[in-house]
Amino acid sequence: MDAILFLLFAAIAVVCGLNLVLQSHPISSALSLVGVMGSLAVLYLLLGGEFIAAAQLIVYAGAIMVLFIFVIMLLNAGIERKIHLSLWVKYAGVPLLAVFIGIAGFVIQRMLPVTEGVKFGAMTHGNPLEIGRSLFQVYLLPFEVTSVLILIAIIGAVVLASKEIE
Amino acid sequence: MPELPLPPSVPLAWYLILSAILFTLGIAGFLFRRNVITVFMSIELMLNAVNLSFVTFSYKFKQVDGHIFSFFVMVVAAAEAAVGLAIILTIFKNRQTLEIDEVSSLKN
Numbered sequence: 001m002d003a004i005l006f007l008l009f010a011a012i013a014v015v016c017g018l019n020l021v022l023q024s025h026p027i028s029s030a031l032s033l034v035g036v037m038g039s040l041a042v043l044y045l046l047l048g049g050e051f052i053a054a055a056q057l058i059v060y061a062g063a064i065m066v067l068f069i070f071v072i073m074l075l076n077a078g079i080e081r082k083i084h085l086s087l088w089v090k091y092a093g094v095p096l097l098a099v100f101i102g103i104a105g106f107v108i109q110r111m112l113p114v115t116e117g118v119k120f121g122a123m124t125h126g127n128p129l130e131i132g133r134s135l136f137q138v139y140l141l142p143f144e145v146t147s148v149l150i151l152i153a154i155i156g157a158v159v160l161a162s163k164e165i166e
Numbered sequence: 167m168p169e170l171p172l173p174p175s176v177p178l179a180w181y182l183i184l185s186a187i188l189f190t191l192g193i194a195g196f197l198f199r200r201n202v203i204t205v206f207m208s209i210e211l212m213l214n215a216v217n218l219s220f221v222t223f224s225y226k227f228k229q230v231d232g233h234i235f236s237f238f239v240m241v242v243a244a245a246e247a248a249v250g251l252a253i254i255l256t257i258f259k260n261r262q263t264l265e266i267d268e269v270s271s272l273k274n
Contacts, residue, residue: 002174002175002176003174003175003176006176006180006181010180010184013184013188014184014187014188014191017187017188017191017192017211018191020191020195020204020207020208020211021191021194021195021198021199021208026201026203026204026207029195029203029204029207030203030207033207033210033211036188036211036214037214040214040217040218043181043184043218043221044218044221046176047181047221047222047224047225048225049221049224049225049233049236051233051237052217052221052233052236052237055237055240056217056240059240059244060210060214060240060243063244064210064243064244064247067247067248067251068203068206068207068247068251071203071251071254071255072203074255075203075254075255075258075264077201077203077264080199080200080201080204080264080265081200081265085198089197089198093194093197093198094194097190097193097194097197100190100193101186101187101190104183104186104189104190105183105186108179108182108183108186109179112177112178112179112182112226116177116178116226117174117175117176117177117178118175118176118177118178118181118225119175122225123224123225123228125224125228125229125230125233126224126230126233130230131230131233131234131237134230134231134234135234135237138231138234139234142238146238146241146242149241149242149245150241150244150245152245153244153245153246153248153249154248156248156249156252157248157249157251157252158252160249160252160253160255160256161252161255161256
């Protein structure tokens with residue numbers, strides 16, 4: 001059952017990711033990205049990350065993607081024009097990516113024994129209680145620094161969106 | 167070689183390979199697309215792929231730190247999306263284009 005669920009949602013994630021790269025309209029790409037994020041949330045659940053799965057759906061698939069789609073609609077972005085790519089990207093891009101993924105797969109296979117499996121329910125540390133305890137005790141300083149980061153981002157976004165740059 | 171009858175539990179390596187595939191797709195979108203919004207979405211895809219491997223390693227070591235890290239990545243991605251989309255809005259207001267090749271003031 002675990003394997004079926006994993007394969008189903010992994011296939012959805014890969015197909016949506018391919019769709020993101022291949023579609024020529026930004027809205028189609030954005031909706032594909034929502035599909036990737038939703039199936040990744042299910043995979044987080046399979047790995048025992050309940051809090052992260054919920055945060056993925058609410059923050060990523062909810063808030064961030066709504067922001068993206070809002071901007072695409074606001075700017076009325078259409079189908080992108082075909083522009084000639086640089087020679088490097090045109091001829092070496094796909095082979096280099098294939099080499100990259102081959103090396104990554106090789107390293108992963110060598111690093112992890114195949115016998116080790118993921119069982120749903122074996123990881124019980126992903127609930128909000130454990131996350132909160134770790135977040136507010138071990139990682140308290142990074143958490144507070146993050147709030148400053150978000151404040152800076154808010155101010156930056158307001159300043160950027162409001163002024164005209166000559 | 168995985169046997170054709172499905173294994174009772176998913177090998178941990180499959181999650182990492184899925185993460186590598188998604189990361190590569192993100193790089194491909196970053197390289198081959200010319201719309202600034204799509205390039206930005208490809209970066210988000212790469213961040214998601216990295217999050218998946220954080221959570222996978224968190225499962226492997228039975229510790230919660232990977233979840234915390236991917237939580238921080240989400241926060242940084244939210245901040246980045248806000249600032250990045252504001253920059254895109256400003257570019258569009260000033261130049262009426264979304265093609266990244268036409269926005270090259272910083273080049274050379």
